Amino acid sequence: MELLIVDDDNAFRKSVSMALERRGHSVASTGAGPEAMRMAAGARFDVAFVDMKMPEMSGVELVRELRHIQPGLRTVILTGHGSIDGAVEAIKTGAWHYLTKPCELDNMEALIRAAYKEAAPAPVAPDPTAGTYHGMAGGSRALMGVIAAIRCVKDSPFPALITGESGTGKELASRAIHFDGVRRTKPFIAINCASLKPELLENELFGHVRGAFTGAIVNKEGLLKVADGGTIFIDEIGDMNLTVQASLLRFLEGGRFRQLGATVETQVDVRVVAAINKDMEEEVRLKRFRHDLYYRLNVCRIDLPPLRKRMEDVPALARHFLGASRTAGGTTVDIAPAAVDALNAYDWPGNVRELMNVLSRAALLCKDSVITRWLIASILPSSDRTQSVVLPCLEEIEKRHLHESLRCNGWNVSRTSQSLGIDRRTLQRKMKRYHIARPPA
Ligand SMILES: Nc1ncnc2c1ncn2[C@@H]1O[C@H](COP(=O)(O)OP(=O)(O)OP(=O)(O)O)[C@@H](O)[C@H]1O
Ligand SMILES: [Mg+2]
Structure with missing residues (x-):
């Protein structure tokens, strides 16, 4: 397989390149993103391992560029411990997988083998730009x-x-x-x-x-x-x-x-x-x-x-971003209408990028495949505008989140506790504490 290693850590790059070459791969490497772009413009690679943090160009930016230079190239982002947010962004940008550093050679080899298998009949990847104009979602x-x-x-x-x-x-x-x-x-x-x-x-x-x-x-x-x-x-x-x-x-x-x-x-x-x-x-x-x-x-x-001048785009953007998101368990994520209202009540100083980040965090945190208003409220930075829709007290948020989860699971305590990832007895204790009971039919 033709591999490309992009990492500004010279020692890591050299040792990994040598080890992978010993395993029979052909390896090219560089310490900088712009050079990697030039290399990818001039030669075909099967898998690129890209470090997340590099001085000239971040790994996420490079992944995005490589996608356009060589659409068939599979990129694996290498992250430090605890930088899962960046890895999520990289995957959304089109990275194929991520590995946490220091990465085991065997894990790298496993991905190379998987790429080899996948490459045989070209997989038909879902088109993330479907229904949009070159990835631009919204109808305002x-x-x-x-x-x-x-x-x-x-x-x-x-x-x-x-x-x-x-x-x-x-x-x-x-x-x-x-x-x-x-x-x-x-x-x-x-x-x-x-x-x-x-x-x-x-x-x-x-x-x-x-x-x-x-x-x-x-x-x-x-x-x-x-x-x-x-x-x-x-x-x-x-x-x-x-x-x-x-x-x-x-x-x-x-x-x-x-x-x-x-x-x-x-x-x-x-x-x-x-x-x-x-x-x-x-x-x-x-x-x-x-x-x-x-x-x-x-x-x-x-x-x-700015997004605040075209808020009509928010629901379409939310659907677009959540369509690309998956919960940890692999199911798709939905957003409650009240949660869309909470998104609409915010100013979005960071515009579409901020909306995208809020939704990816919500998709990661949401346990029962539905993003509730309370979850959105707990993620959005508090401002005068959001205060009007947010109850700042964490307990209140937990109470409402539990209530919404129970409702979504038809008030089945076992199923709800499973979807929340907590013990059944813990859920019962919390229900008692918050006086949550199944409403009469
Ligand atoms: N209409 C849209 N539909 C879907 N995604 C969008 C839309 N507008 C922006 N995005 C996404 O929001 C993020 C920010 O967009 P982009 O990088 O193009 O913004 P920018 O104006 O270049 O920002 P900056 O000035 O900070 O560089 C990207 O991930 C982009 O894909
Ligand atoms: Mg930009």
Whole structure:
């Protein structure tokens, strides 16, 4: 099997690579996400083991990228003890499995063998984007407007600019532009300006030739070259410094750029899609963003409204996220109408991402496959708005949760105690304490 190991821990990477090679696998490895993306763009792998925490790019981000570069690649996320939340997010992003570190070689081998078995007749995976526009769920007028705008600009050669608060779906929209557009069979490469120092960002975008600076011992292709024919998604462009902005503007004007230290220019055909969660006009006014670059980017502009301005999307988003969730026991999760009301009463400063996180936690915590209002209330951060629907007292929440569980299980104490994962006698004791009794028929 062709394996890819991505981990910034050199010792771990080397020892695991050697051990797996001894077992007859062919192993490639790297310590950084962007390099892994380049490797996956150039060679086919069967399984990638990806460390969750890496300095340049997180494991979750890399899993997401690898899915697009090689849709058939199975990724296994490696997490430290106690970081189960991240593993859940990784699985939702499309990771195939996760392992906790330090991981046993035998467990890795078991997954490799499982991948081998599964690979034979290609499994028909359920399509998580079914019923959505490229993964964008919701039916509000505002979202329909966004989708119409995406359809309008998707085939244009001009750069596109996506604005909106954090977690509103800017990256999702940029992917829709690419994967619904004429460039869909070519690479989609993402780079985040906020996570890279200016020199590194320049180096990643444009690359360098050997000898360009101390330490440049080999030629390095920039991501603009890697994305040739496709799209480069420049995330958080508001954090790009003025020097890199100048180079980007030059590129947008002629499709040419110069690798660091090179004497000749490289010509590529790459569409730029940029995203920003700051006030773009304010950045220009404060001279932190070049006005000429702003005008060039602002031609095809899509504004993603915050979730609080399109609350009609909440039920559809909840169904969408819960459709992808499973309880620990493997059953699907439902949400009570009152729980949807509780979601509607909240402001969602973190937008769709926050809603997704709240629902994944609820799906993990819910024991009887129904997310109740009380469970949602216990997860949502308390604010003046939520206080009005939440009883802050934990005992009250427990009481109502028990009541709801009993009701859902037809007041059968054994079944309810099983679904709650508690002892039957404990449940009876709690029922007595809270004065919970079966209502008369
Ligand atoms: N309409 C939607 N339907 C389904 N999922 C969505 C929708 N909008 C956003 N999401 C999900 O919410 C999460 C955040 O979206 P995304 O990363 O695109 O936001 P963003 O605007 O780029 O955020 P940030 O500014 O923080 O980078 C992602 O997991 C994305 O899949
Ligand atoms: Mg983003």
